[in-house]
Amino acid sequence: MKYIDEYRDPALARNLLQEIRRKATRHWTIMEICGGQTHSILRNGIDQLLPESIELVHGPGCPVCVTPLESIERALVIAARKEVIFTSFGDMLRVPGSSKDLFMVRSEGGDVRIVFSPLDALQIARANPAKEVVFFAVGFETTAPANAMAVWQAAREGIENFSVLASQVMVPPAMRAILSSPGNRVQGFLAAGHVCAVMGYEEYEPVAREFHVPIVPTGFEPVDLLAGILQTVELLEEGRAGVVNRYGRVVSREGNRHAQEIIRQVFKVTDRQWRGIGLIPQSGLGLRESFARFDAVTKFDVAHISASESPLCMSGSVLQGILKPDGCPAFARECTPEHPLGATMVSSEGACAAYYNYHRNIFQ
């Protein structure tokens, strides 16, 4: 398959691995930001192939994982309402709240539907004027443009039976939070390729300068990942900070200006709770006043609903790269994909789920 097979070429991968081995003279800890990258690394066993001196830690870039529990609880309450058609990306349906998930709400009679795009949810709203259609707008800068577009379209067409339950987050503030944390071990970043496709990498330059770290926008295929790792190792070995793009076929310095513009029109930057991590100032996106009538939280009056995490779950440390999933005492014991204690075990992009699915006990 074109544009995939080239980036999964074992010979190319071997060459890059050799280069990494040659260049790495000491121990380096590198964080891949995105959950998609974490899965690709574990699925292809890239962590097994790297020299021991290169340690990969897994970042917070899993939208399902960082969506706060209170958003899930609010979703469950809204989805159970008779007049509501609740729409969501598929992997949010299995994320447990304190007592149930959206699948259970559906089995109890809630109209919960999987959509592939928020614009499909808007279409459902057009087709069902007597119903309230709610879209669960979660994700990073990758999902923000389409979510913003859906709200913008609804406003333009006057579709008043559409609203979004927004839990939109951004990468750079999370990187700052990780780098500022006293327990931080991360020395370099593979930036999330798809986030950078939207936002560009300009906004990472101040982070690289301020914290003196290399940041390398990186793709998702094995050869992409190894090229990103090699680049990061080279920068680390040379003691250089800065942003070097290794996902050139998708990412530019300025990113997608149209996508950024629609985000800016609809959303404003707000403080945001991250599941497992806590409040990160100015790290989220919320609807602007002019679009406030599309906010499901006010429309269904669920602002008072809050929730707290299982005390056993250490996903916050996992999401910040302080702990590896199999270092958690509950991993594969109290916490499994069937009975997840935290979202990092539920999501198809969660680091705990990746370890469980691909690595559990394999080399014991």
Added chain:
Amino acid sequence: MQHETVQMAHGAGGRLSQALMQRIFMPHLHNAFLDLLDDQAKLDLPAGRVAFTTDTYVVSPVFFPGGNIGELAVNGTVNDLAVGGATPLYLSAGFVLEEGFSLAELETIVKSMAEAARKAGVMMVTGDTKVVGKGQCDRIFINTSGIGVVREGTALSCRNLKPGDTIILSGTVGDHGMSIMTSREGLSFQSRITSDSAALNGMIASMLDVVPAIHAMRDPTRGGVAATLNELAASSSVGIEIDETTIPVKADVRGACELLGIDPLHVANEGKLVVVVAAVDAGQVLDVMRSCEHGRDAVIIGSVVDDHPGMVVMRTAFASRRIIDLPLGEQLPRIC
């Protein structure tokens, strides 16, 4: 009055029920047993152990590229008998119809059931129809049960795997599941992926003719090849190792899986076979399979090992290793 759609009265046992039999079921399915219209079929079975199985089909959409629920219901039950080393002989069919379901579509389904039964060499000897109110089922559900006679000299079982055995896969993975998924509403891309729905009893008979001592066979339906291999490893308390580069996946199936973030090994098949055989017999079995229509792309994908009992491990194209786990429930597309 000629109805165009299923009415509640079609299931009430009266005139309309009879009309449904005469107009739709009998013309296509009739045979010496069914023609008697008794409440049961009285069958003479050849000597040997009887194999008996049942399965219920609720696929949505009912019609999909490469088939429909009817032929799926016949092929699936035929395959469930055949993979146990049985020669499938007789099938029953129970229909649950939703009020308002198109009679023309029902007839198309029944016709393809008759055609599938003919191809597989089995007879539909008894059946039943119920009608439920609008919204109480999704258009049409079909249950088929089947009986067959186990071939002498065979002892196929998922508990029979031995370290050193060879694992053969009959062809490309994921065709049926991705055909269904991409023909559901809500996807903004279209594909030409067709289901692989097929009866495998012919090929299996040829394989057993040559090597009666095949250790185990399974048709990797729901949960895909991953679930089948896990079940086999767990039942026999052995490990399984497979090689990623050997698994055949059609380009369009792979493309759709990449787009949706789904592992082809987790996707359902309806005309594929996983075979476990002693290494010394593998070549012969492979040759027979490749000479059959439904085994043309058969390949050796791995072997049974002593290590990691109950677990399936894959060697990746990069020579690393990872677990192939059971899929967890429904396949959910990723967010980004």
